[in-house]
Amino acid sequence: MSELRxxxxxxxxxxxxxxxxxxDRMEDFIGRIGGxxxxxxxxxxxxxxxxxxxxxxxxxxEPLHSNASMCADAVRAALDGAGLSLGxxxxxxxxxxxxxxxxxxxxxxxxAELGAGPLEAFSYQSVCxxxxxxxxxxxxxxxxxxxxxxxxxxxxFSSRWFRPHFYEGxxxxxxxxxxRIEADFLRxxxxxxxxxxxxxxxxxxxxxxxxxxxxxxxxxxxRFDPCMWAGSTPEARADMTSAWSHAGPAAAHAAGxxxxxxxxxxxxxxxxxxIGVWLEKVDAGRIVPDQVDHLLCHYSARSLRQEIVGLLxxxxxxxxxxxxxxxxxxxxxxxxxxxxxxxxxxMASGRGKPGDRVLCIxxxxxxAMIGFMMLEIV
Amino acid sequence: xxxxxxxxxxxxxxxxxxxxxAEREAEAAVADTLRRLAVVFADxxxxxxxxxxxxxxxxxxxxxxxxxxxxxxxxxxxxDGALWMSRAAxxxxxxxxxxxxxxxxxAVTEHRDFRLLEADFxxxxxxxxxxxxxxxxxxxxxxxxxxxxxxxxxxxxxxLGAMFVIEGLGSIKARPWGLKVQERLALPDEAVxxxxxxxxxxxxxxxxxxxxxxxxxxxxxxxxxIVTTAKVTARLYALQIEEIAA
Numbered sequence: 001m002s003e004l005r006x007x008x009x010x011x012x013x014x015x016x017x018x019x020x021x022x023x024d025r026m027e028d029f030i031g032r033i034g035g036x037x038x039x040x041x042x043x044x045x046x047x048x049x050x051x052x053x054x055x056x057x058x059x060x061x062e063p064l065h066s067n068a069s070m071c072a073d074a075v076r077a078a079l080d081g082a083g084l085s086l087g088x089x090x091x092x093x094x095x096x097x098x099x100x101x102x103x104x105x106x107x108x109x110x111x112a113e114l115g116a117g118p119l120e121a122f123s124y125q126s127v128c129x130x131x132x133x134x135x136x137x138x139x140x141x142x143x144x145x146x147x148x149x150x151x152x153x154x155x156x157f158s159s160r161w162f163r164p165h166f167y168e169g170x171x172x173x174x175x176x177x178x179x180r181i182e183a184d185f186l187r188x189x190x191x192x193x194x195x196x197x198x199x200x201x202x203x204x205x206x207x208x209x210x211x212x213x214x215x216x217x218x219x220x221x222x223r224f225d226p227c228m229w230a231g232s233t234p235e236a237r238a239d240m241t242s243a244w245s246h247a248g249p250a251a252a253h254a255a256g257x258x259x260x261x262x263x264x265x266x267x268x269x270x271x272x273x274x275i276g277v278w279l280e281k282v283d284a285g286r287i288v289p290d291q292v293d294h295l296l297c298h299y300s301a302r303s304l305r306q307e308i309v310g311l312l313x314x315x316x317x318x319x320x321x322x323x324x325x326x327x328x329x330x331x332x333x334x335x336x337x338x339x340x341x342x343x344x345x346x347m348a349s350g351r352g353k354p355g356d357r358v359l360c361i362x363x364x365x366x367x368a369m370i371g372f373m374m375l376e377i378v
Numbered sequence: 379x380x381x382x383x384x385x386x387x388x389x390x391x392x393x394x395x396x397x398x399x400a401e402r403e404a405e406a407a408v409a410d411t412l413r414r415l416a417v418v419f420a421d422x423x424x425x426x427x428x429x430x431x432x433x434x435x436x437x438x439x440x441x442x443x444x445x446x447x448x449x450x451x452x453x454x455x456x457x458d459g460a461l462w463m464s465r466a467a468x469x470x471x472x473x474x475x476x477x478x479x480x481x482x483x484x485a486v487t488e489h490r491d492f493r494l495l496e497a498d499f500x501x502x503x504x505x506x507x508x509x510x511x512x513x514x515x516x517x518x519x520x521x522x523x524x525x526x527x528x529x530x531x532x533x534x535x536x537x538l539g540a541m542f543v544i545e546g547l548g549s550i551k552a553r554p555w556g557l558k559v560q561e562r563l564a565l566p567d568e569a570v571x572x573x574x575x576x577x578x579x580x581x582x583x584x585x586x587x588x589x590x591x592x593x594x595x596x597x598x599x600x601x602x603x604i605v606t607t608a609k610v611t612a613r614l615y616a617l618q619i620e621e622i623a624a
Contacts, residue, residue, distance in 0.1 A: 266436070
């Protein structure tokens with residue numbers, strides 16, 4: 001059996017479509033449900049601390065891109081950054097919360113947009129942590145010697161799901177025209193974009209690369225109901241036979257089972273579960289907080305961060321806040337693409353030096369999952 | 379207590395250095411133990427979330443009968459809680475008088491809480507005799523036996539781990555559960571006082587808990603025992619909730 005190889009991220013790419021949209025113009029793009037401005041929008045923005053984001057549609061709701069085309073652009077940018085071309089690519093892992101189609105998988109759409117020749121393509125569908133699922137697939141493939149050039153990409157086109165017709169005429173809007181908070185909140189949280197990384201068994205000849213030391217994923221789906229989901233109503237989401245696919249599209253829409261939803265009560269519990277996984281890794285010595293030079297943690301809201309920090313400090317598990325790097329407030333929460341958008345901005349920032357250890361953390365509320373990726377700058 | 383130590387070292391440099399070192403060591407030991415306890419609690423909370431009773435509560439199929447079963451079964455543990463705590467206090471030696479006092483005060487504060495629970499039971503339509511005469515379920519039997527067994531040992535510091543689990547339940551879970559019960563069953567405040575009241579008061583207890591850990595740490599054997607006791611308590615507590623017919 002051949003030996004496992006070291007693996008390096010030799011290129012990163014990020015695509016944020018259109019212009020940067022400030023808080024004041026958001027609803028021009030995602031629309032106003034029932035023609036009225038959102039009641040919870042301002043509260044959501046205070047909570048998440050986001051000041052700008054990008055949308056892949058215009059104010060009439062017409063798409064400027066597809067999820068797949070943004071991902072393809074991000075892969076091209078990452079290949080460019082690595083000094084490689086499309087023909088070198090042997091493995092493509094593509095992640096998304098929701099691809100452009102229901103079927104087939106996102107990876108085939110991205111491959112088609114790339115116009116790439118035959119290669120291995122893998123689709124990963126979950127919420128934010130799907131980015132690291134794709135990264136783990138790419139990492140293992142290069143590590144095992146199955147591929148010499150692998151790309152992992154992730155993209156989101158959330159805004160189209162936030163347009164008024166996803167809610168109007170459904171049980172999510174009451175007789176007074178008010179939208180349920182479980183639905184409206186996410187409209188002010190998520191936005192569009194894509195990101196990608198390229199992995200190879202050796203560092204780039206010039207410039208900085210990132211050695212992938214390990215990627216750990218922990219899913220706790222067996223213990224929780226869905227916390228962020230689309231495809232079922234809030235009341236019936238634990239019952240798989242009530243899913244949208246059983247009811248059929250028209251009845252599902254009427255019941256409010258098509259829109260993306262979030263359970264906030266459960267989210268608080270899931271946050272504690274994520275912290276539990278983190279503390280377990282610190283305790284096991286897998287993560288030594290003092291030895292982390294840069295922390296790229298994808299968190300959906302500023303207020304969550306404050307809650308987490310208190311507990312981490314009292315348990316000596318905190319990475320000091322000056323080591324945290326984030327793009328949340330300026331470019332928003334891009335779901336699965338966020339970690340790559342952050343990593344791309346981090347590499348461009350000049351903050352990282354050879355020998356620095358970079359820890360990426362991606363918690364996902366979907367059904368309680370968290371992923372960790374440890375990198376070393378070389 | 380910390381300040382007193384620092385002052386004692388002011389005029390003697392070496393001692394001052396030793397004291398600062400000792401204090402850091404104590405802080406590190408407390409943080410380490412708290413972290414391990416937090417991991418135990420995270421697992422505990424996930425187990426609780428997966429119990430039939432709590433699933434009923436979170437999925438909206440919770441009925442008054444479920445609430446009554448919940449109160450009946452909680453009462454056993456609440457009633458015994460102050461008793462094992464007093465017994466533990468009485469087994470703490472002279473070297474740890476401050477901890478003994480703290481546990482005694484704690485026991486006094488809580489030893490009538492089960493009456494509040496009974497009042498909630500009757501305010502939500504239950505008959506007093508039903509809650510007072512109900513037998514312990516399998517999990518409550520195991521939990522209670524375990525607590526009294528531990529509390530009967532000399533210097534039973536491991537029980538701090540049990541307190542972390544039970545206090546954590548009070549400060550983190552009780553209030554959200556209470557609010558959910560109230561919302562599902564449209565009950566007045568008088569019928570959910572035990573759950574709501576615990577959430578209001580137990581945040582202070584966690585601060586006090588850190589101080590109690592500082593009274594017995596650093597000591598690797600004690601730390602280990604605290605974590606082990608927390609794990610066993612969490613497992614048996616979850617069993618107690620699992621056993622509530624749902």
